Amino acid sequence: AQKVTQAQTEISVVEKEDVTLDCVYETRDTTYYLFWYKQPPSGELVFLIRRNSFDEQNEISGRYSWNFQKSTSSFNFTITASQVVDSAVYFCALSEAGGATNKLIFGTGTLLAVQP
């Protein structure tokens, strides 16, 4: 069965600190996709990144970076020089690759609080 675990329920940092959000997944599929979504206090869900299982290159987008390691089934998310606007709940999600349903399995989320 597919499963996504975000063991960190809440993280609190002070502005400008770096922070890493952990995501560990389980799947029997050899091809799959991983996602990160952000849910700010306003409540909407914002897509951040999609990664397929064949692409293990790390990705950087501004202050955001993602580390995908198939060997440890992890897809961790790092925010460099955090800002108050980064305060949100962050969800990691997993999808089958066959495209038959494109269902997402979500982790329980990590609440990040960035203090000024």
Next chain:
Amino acid sequence: NAGVTQTPKFRILKIGQSMTLQCTQDMNHNYMYWYRQDPGMGLKLIYYSVGAGITDKGEVPNGYNVSRSTTEDFPLRLELAAPSQTSVYFCASTGSGRPYEQYFGPGTRLTVT
């Protein structure tokens, strides 16, 4: 494009009442989904549809029904509301083929008392 729209934004129901949560997307997406989000529990899939006329159960379908008569609309029906259905409900859509990101609506906050 409006993307995915949901109505209402908020609703309070009494136990035993019924209601329909509306969801519409204007991106011509084949795939649509309903999730519920409970505090600290992430998002759980209620029902999904891979095209007009086709629906299937997700992880937590009990107490809900759906229909998909058009590509654009995917309403979620709550029959005999119970306090356990107090939650935030999100509708999402995506294209068919390899998994692209799902586009989410703004959510409906439902309280059953």
